[in-house]
Amino acid sequence: MNAPLLRRALRGLGPRGLALRVAPRNPAPRQLAPRSLARAPAKRLAVLALGTLALAMFGAAPLIAPRIAHAQAPAALQPPPGAYVRDSQGVIVRNSNVGDPKIGNLCWRTGYWTPQQALPECDPDLFPAQPVTLNVDPPPPPEQWRVYPPLQEKQTFSADVFFDFDKSVIKSQGKAALDGLIVNIAKINLEVVIAVGHTDGIGSEAYNNKLSVRRAEAVKAYLVSRGIAPNRIYTEGKGKKQPRAANHNADGRAQNRRVEIEVVGTGR
Numbered sequence: 001m002n003a004p005l006l007r008r009a010l011r012g013l014g015p016r017g018l019a020l021r022v023a024p025r026n027p028a029p030r031q032l033a034p035r036s037l038a039r040a041p042a043k044r045l046a047v048l049a050l051g052t053l054a055l056a057m058f059g060a061a062p063l064i065a066p067r068i069a070h071a072q073a074p075a076a077l078q079p080p081p082g083a084y085v086r087d088s089q090g091v092i093v094r095n096s097n098v099g100d101p102k103i104g105n106l107c108w109r110t111g112y113w114t115p116q117q118a119l120p121e122c123d124p125d126l127f128p129a130q131p132v133t134l135n136v137d138p139p140p141p142p143e144q145w146r147v148y149p150p151l152q153e154k155q156t157f158s159a160d161v162f163f164d165f166d167k168s169v170i171k172s173q174g175k176a177a178l179d180g181l182i183v184n185i186a187k188i189n190l191e192v193v194i195a196v197g198h199t200d201g202i203g204s205e206a207y208n209n210k211l212s213v214r215r216a217e218a219v220k221a222y223l224v225s226r227g228i229a230p231n232r233i234y235t236e237g238k239g240k241k242q243p244r245a246a247n248h249n250a251d252g253r254a255q256n257r258r259v260e261i262e263v264v265g266t267g268r
Contacts, residue, residue, distance in 0.1 A: 083117035085110055092122065151188050152264050155181065159198070159215065159257035168214035170222055178219065181261065182226050188265040193233045195219045200256040201240045201247030213237030219259060 085093040085108040093108045107122035118126045162174030170178070185193070197212030197219075216235035224230050245252035 083110055083113040084108060084119070084122060150264070150266055152262070153184070154260065154262040157259045157261065158254070159259055160254060162219075162259055163215060166211070168211065168218050170218050175222060178222055179226070181263070182223065182228070185228065185263055185265075188263075188267055190228070190232055190263070190265045192264050193223060193228065194262040194264070195233065195235045196260045197235075197237045198242060198256060198258050198260070199240050200253035201243065202253065205239055205241075209237055209239035211237075212239050215259060219261065
């Protein structure tokens with residue numbers, strides 16, 4: 001065997017005589033010298049041009065793909081727009097007031113509006129009304145309350161001072177006595193005045209009943225003329241039913257002819 005050829009073969013063997021040279025899976029493209037390119041035939045130059053073009057196209061694909069994917073991202077990943085239309089300063093746009101408060105000055109909603117995104121100033125009907133608390137002053141403590149004790153006064157006037165015999169017209173002396181009573185009534189909160197007429201035992205019962213009623217009504221008329229409300233005065237005639245003394249003598253009969261006036265009210 002030729003010695004140079006044997007040495008060249010042994011260089012490519014390993015310890016066990018196996019070839020160590022393995023062709024790489026993706027060999028790097030060979031760089032042709034300008035002189036070699038000049039020598040390459042036209043077909044080889046065409047193949048080289050197509051390979052360079054493919055490398056330029058597919059090699060840039062990983063850089064272009066993320067930009068395309070970002071531009072074609074689904075709308076669900078984008079932040080949703082607001083529920084109301086806002087101007088450049090972020091203020092909610094409202095429609096102009098057309099004169100009807102139910103239509104004018106309403107917030108413009110977008111197509112993405114939902115009840116969960118509603119605002120109280122735009123959709124107050126969707127929010128429960130807040131209870132209104134009234135500031136009421138508490139009542140004063142019981143010790144500051146002023147209690148007015150009830151007043152009840154009963155005066156008895158002789159009919160002979162008020163009236164002439166068998167008459168129901170009040171005399172001047174009777175008017176003076178009633179004027180003093182009116183002064184006392186003005187000092188209280190009047191509730192009622194009760195005027196009851198009585199007679200002696202002379203004459204029939206029916207006649208004395210009518211006479212006692214006329215005298216009680218005469219007292220009421222005078223009190224009303226001095227400013228007492230008529231609905232505050234109650235009159236009644238007892239006739240000779242309730243005598244205070246015996247009617248068999250003049251002194252007793254004089255005591256029975258009388259007018260009793262009772263005043264009921266509270267102090268001021």
